[in-house]
Amino acid sequence: MKKRLLAAAAPAVLATLALSGTAAMTISTAHAASDTAYDGIFAQPSTLPFQAPDFTKIRDTDWQPAIEAGIAQKRAEMKAIADNPEAPTFENTLVAMQRAGVLYDRVYNVFGQLTSAATNDTLDAIDTAVSPQISSMQDDIYLDPKLFARVKAVHDSAAGKALTGEDAMLLKTEYAKFVHRGALLSAAKKAELKAMNTQISKLETEFAQQLTQANNAHAVVFDSAEELAGLTEGQIASAAKRAKEEGKPGKYVLPLINFTQQPVLASLTNRDSRRRVFEESINRASSGDEFDTTGIVTKLATLRAKKAELLGQPNFGTFQMYDRMINTPEKAMTFMSGFTPALRTTQDREAALLLDAAKADGVTTLQPWDWTYYAEKVRKAKYDLDESAIKPYFEVYNVLENGVFYAASQTYGLSFKRRTDIPVYHETMRVYEVTDKDGSALGLFYFDPFSRPSKRGGAWMNNFVEQSDLLGNTPVIANTLNIDPPAEGEPALASWDNVTTMFHEFGHALHGFFASQTYPALSGTNTARDFVEFPSQFNENFATVPEVLAHYAKHYETGAPLPEGTIDKINAASKFNQSVGFGETLEAAMLDIKWHTLSPQEAAQDPMAFEKQALYSMGLRSDLIPPRYRTPYFRHIWDNGYASGYYSYIWTELLAHDGWDWVAKHGGMTRANGDHIRASFLGQGHSKDLDVLYRDFTGHDPQIGPMLEARGLSEK
Structure with missing residues (x-):
């Protein structure tokens, strides 16, 4: 988000x-x-x-x-x-x-x-x-x-x-x-704070714009289709189209997404091509790059630390976390550090497993650009799951209308009608009117699915109009994603990760649509960072409910259902490769906290030297598995408001697994459960303390067991 x-x-x-x-x-x-x-x-x-x-x-x-x-x-x-x-x-x-x-x-x-x-x-x-x-x-x-x-x-x-x-x-x-x-604060300190905030705002905007330029500049250009062996014909055609649009006819351009690990690394058979993609990704916006953001990072981290000091706080993390469920950096680090022993054991075991697979290709030393490629090979062999083979069952708009919308219809009684008369800012968007179970209008939903050079990476929800009874406002909400656009004449197909992201972002949308608050400050998603991702991660669970899956997972050409047992393979495979799946997120979340517990003097050091030391101190395999975002392109914490808050994805995942455990134990996807979900937290905004909302839903405080089991990290 x-x-x-x-x-x-x-x-x-x-x-x-x-x-x-x-x-x-x-x-x-x-x-x-x-x-x-x-x-x-x-x-x-x-x-x-x-x-x-x-x-x-x-x-x-x-x-x-x-x-x-x-x-x-x-x-x-x-x-x-x-x-x-x-x-x-x-x-x-x-x-x-x-x-x-x-x-x-x-x-x-x-x-x-x-x-x-x-x-x-x-x-x-x-x-x-x-x-x-x-x-x-x-x-x-x-002030x-x-x-x-x-x-x-x-x-x-x-x-x-x-x-x-x-x-x-x-x-x-x-x-x-x-x-x-x-x-x-005193008048003098208020003046000092205002000057700091103005500087911080300018730097955050500069960081965002510079990173967008860096992402575009580091798109990887290839001279031949042979270098892209392993990608689908559609992906190769899309790369050729992108190159032509950028004035490079006859070449092939693979754009970068926000993350360190790029999805194409799982498919590219040419090891040098993988290396090139990985190195462009991990080195973007770093020292010496035309769009180097590290100088901005140093200034931002230092100013934030000085701001916290001015406000009488020991560090910026403590300042930021004043209204959270987890309200100190120490508590966040303790929570996250609890995962590292089991995760490190998993990383060492999986690294050995992948190296054995790589030796068949003459690879004697596993490199970071090899990890997802051989992980996908092992996944296919171990779980008989080929991501490219299942994509034809996930046509983007079908997933939205017959999957995401269907789950909301069955659970909450909503209905959706496409509106072609509502203007959009890009021709690939769609707009839908959302109607509540009693026939009343809930608002409008915009869907902007495909990546393009003018769009920043990632996926998010936003409000054009936010619900408020006081102001008489009905929600107008958008979900924005970065799915690879289809080649001309080809269907728009989603990966399984894209599918879960669509359900995730619509969880945010439901949080906004179900808002029934008087005051805009308390409406819908206006909650703390470590609660706002709970409804979205919770909604991901609907993607694999058998009734929902059967309704949307159909081959775009034949209409055939997803082969029987595929979702079991997906669920089993999801516990494999936690080295990356969980490790890179945990590293990024701990890196965020480490950045924002520095003093002004400590924050002024070289960012990349600090990052190296911070990653080493975690005791994880960051040499093979870098964090999901490295410091120079960690947009979440330098621009998007997640400073000292990236841990919230892990914390809210815990809430989501524990919350879904309640659903599973109470009959699954039923209208009665939907009414309870909406009444206890999904329609409540910040009308109550957040821990109270969670207990209203489940009847207990958050429990870690369901998440450990879902991640394959429990001893069961």
Whole structure:
């Protein structure tokens, strides 16, 4: 999931409601002034269904004035709340703040998606220009002494302490957010913090843009199809098409995805081709590269450490984790370190097994670019599972409509209707209207499946419009993936990993669609990093439910079902190669924590030297199995908001396996269980403490056993 573009959009007039006296007059005047100054396309909500963005009318030149107008309007609205002469109340302060910023949210929710999924030089330049303005706006809001005084007065009052339900949670989380962002600092330290935050924002944007350029620049160019032996005809044709589009006719281009290990490494039979792909991947954006990000990393890590120090925290990790289920770096490292003994034993055993397989090809020393190739060979021999042979059973749109949607229909009673009248920002996208079990509209769903040079790597969910009863908003949600696009005239086929990713991202979407919160700050996916990935990982389980699998896993040409026993082989094979499957993620998560527990002096050291030492200290086989993301291309932690939070994928996997264990023990995929899932956590946003939501669902605290068993790391 990307940096969270999850703020709500609503008609500007709503911001004046439920405020009394001078406050209402002041905010209304602020709106009038803003509306006079800005009359562009975003001045009013979209007239399309559910306020969906009208991409047919938006031009690149529309963005900057709209964002800057939104920033100005939100500043005016927050100032009006701070200056309200009436005594602070929950309604005229906390609720009023939830109504503020509708123009900004309306614009930036869409802009943030485009800069991630369909960017260009103009959008990148605008992003560079507005990012520090946004950072400054946020600082001026959360460091405003008058505004914080009102929030604190409500927080400390008898009326505030008597609040219940969502009202109490909103007050609790907003007060904590003000304190976390420096509201208790002196004026001088606030000024210093603002300057730091502006620098950090600029650097994060610079890192993101530079890495996108590095990914494109390091796409691997081959001179002949023979060098791509082992890939399918469709993959080779797609590589030729990519080369032609990039002005290299007659050649073949394999683009890089975000991860260190590239999927093609499992298939390329030419060892030198594998080496070239791997080395381009692992060396991108590193020292000496044209798009080297290591200098940015040093500055970011140092600034973050100084920021934590300024705020009285021992390190940035501790600062970041204040609102998490696992709330200190030490607890996160203890949790993760518990896996390393069994994992190291597995890595040594599997390395020996793969070397034995490689010796048949004359390979005497296993290299990192050999691992996935020989792992796939052993997998095929051991489990009779050929990934290329099963892809024809996973046509992308069929998986979506007859798999992902079908599971949601059977479990939660949802229905889906394709809308061809809703504009999109890329021709390969699809849009669907989502209807609830009672026939009411849940919102719109956008699906953007294929990779392209203008899209960053990975997969994510975002909101164009976020649910809020207060603002009268219905969700408009997108899932974005990076599946290899099909060659012209060929079907769009998904790997098994793509299939599970589609179910994963739709779990985020369900979290957003089922939101039924009053306040946008508590709605849907607006939860802590180490909870937000739980609904998505939990939803992956539906991919292998026999009834669901039988409904979507059909050959795209013949309609034949997936051969009997294949899913058993997939499940069995999933426990093989945990050396990479789990090891690279664990290494990346621990590397993240190690980066963000440094002092400012320690953070200033050479990034690659630090990474080498950090990986060595883990006691895993990082020489053969590098982390899923190395420091120079670890976008999650340097730009996407996962700093000190990448461990959350592992923690929420634990929650997902334990949660699915509850489902399995209570009858499986039934409507009754669907209602319970929705009522206990999937529709609850952050309306309760997160550990309470989990206990509401399962009846117990998280247990590690189901995950160890699923990963093949238990002693059973």
